[in-house]
Amino acid sequence: MRAAVVSAYGPPEVVSILDRPIPTPTSQQVVVRVSAAAVTSGDARIRGANFPDGFAIPSRLAFGLRGPRKPVLGGVFSGVVTEVGGKVDGFAVGDEVCGMTGIAMGTHAEYVAVPAKKLARKPAAVSHEDAAGLLFGGAAALSFLRAAGTGSGSTVLVNGASGAIGTIAVQLAKNLGATVTGVTSGANAELVRDLGADEVVDYTTTDIRNTAKRYDVVLETVGNLDGAAAAELLTDDGTAVLAVATLRDNVIPRKHVKAGVAPERPEDFDELLRLVADGKLRVVLDRVTDLDDIVAAHRRVDSGRKVGNIVIRC
Incomplete structure (x- = not known):
C-alpha cells in the first residue's frame, strides 16, 4: 500500500x-x-x-x-x-x-x-470526506462543551472559532441553546456568523483579554489563552476548557479551569454523524x-x- x-x-x-x-x-x-x-x-x-x-x-x-x-x-x-x-x-x-x-x-x-x-x-447521508473532517474537532468540541456544563442560556466564548474544533463548537453550543461569541480573524468572520455565532470578535483588531464581558464557558482551541487569562473571562460560576494547554496548566489545578485530552468515544462519533446526516451540523x-x-x-x-x-x- x-x-x-x-x-x-x-x-x-x-x-x-x-x-x-x-x-x-x-x-x-x-x-x-x-x-x-x-x-x-x-x-x-x-x-x-x-x-x-x-x-x-x-x-x-x-x-x-x-x-x-x-x-x-x-x-x-x-x-x-x-x-x-x-x-x-x-x-x-x-x-x-x-x-x-x-x-x-x-x-x-x-x-x-x-x-x-x-x-x-x-451513515449513507454523510460522505467519507465529511466524516473524516468531522471527528477530530467534533469529538473534542462535544466533550469540552459537556465538561463545561454548556446548556440553554449559557454564554459561550470560542477562541479559534474557524478552526477544526471551533467550527463544530460554535454550532454545537448554538444547538444547546447558548449565546455564542466566536474569536477569529476578520477574513473568517462571515463564516463564523453563518455557523451561528451571535457575535464575532476579530482578534487582529481586538484583544479578547481586554473585554469587559464575562462568559459562562470559555473554550480555548488555539493556545494563546493560558489558564489565568481564560479564568479572567469567566463569570463567577463559569468554566474554561483549554484544548491546547501548557504542561503547567495540565498539572497545576486552577479553579474553574479544565485542561486535558478529549476522549475518542464511538458513541460520540455516532451522535455527531447523526447531526450531520440530519442537516443540523455542517462540516x-x-x-x-x-x-x-x-x-x-x-x-x-x-x-x-x-x-x-x-x-x-x-
Missing part, C-alpha cells in the same frame, strides 16, 4: 509517499480501506516536534526521540472494511465505517488496522486533496490559516 511516512522530525518536506505492507488485523481488529483521512494540527505538531510548552521531553519520550516511532501519522479516517479479525462481531467486509486511532495513528495510508471497538458506522473543510499532496496539506496546517479541517483522499 502507499502511505505518507515521516522518518524524522522536521518541516512538511520530511513526509514521503512510500510503499508499506498492508496491515494484518489481530483477532479484535478490522482492516479499513481508507477513503479519506484528516491532516490535523496534531499531525503537524508531531511531525514538526512542535509540542506545547513543557511537553517537549515527555512528548519525545512518548512519540520518539529523533522521529515519530509511528512513522505513518494520521488519527482520523473514514473508509470501507476489507478484512475482519476472528473475534470481531458486528462488522463485516464492505461496511462503511469511520473513527479515530489515537496514539496508534496510521491513517495517512491506503489501509489501516483498527480495533473494532473504536469504529462507528458511517467545514479547508480543502480536500489527495495523498500525493500531503506535503502541501502539512504546509497549510503550519500556516495557521487553516479553516476547519483538511482532508486527503487515500
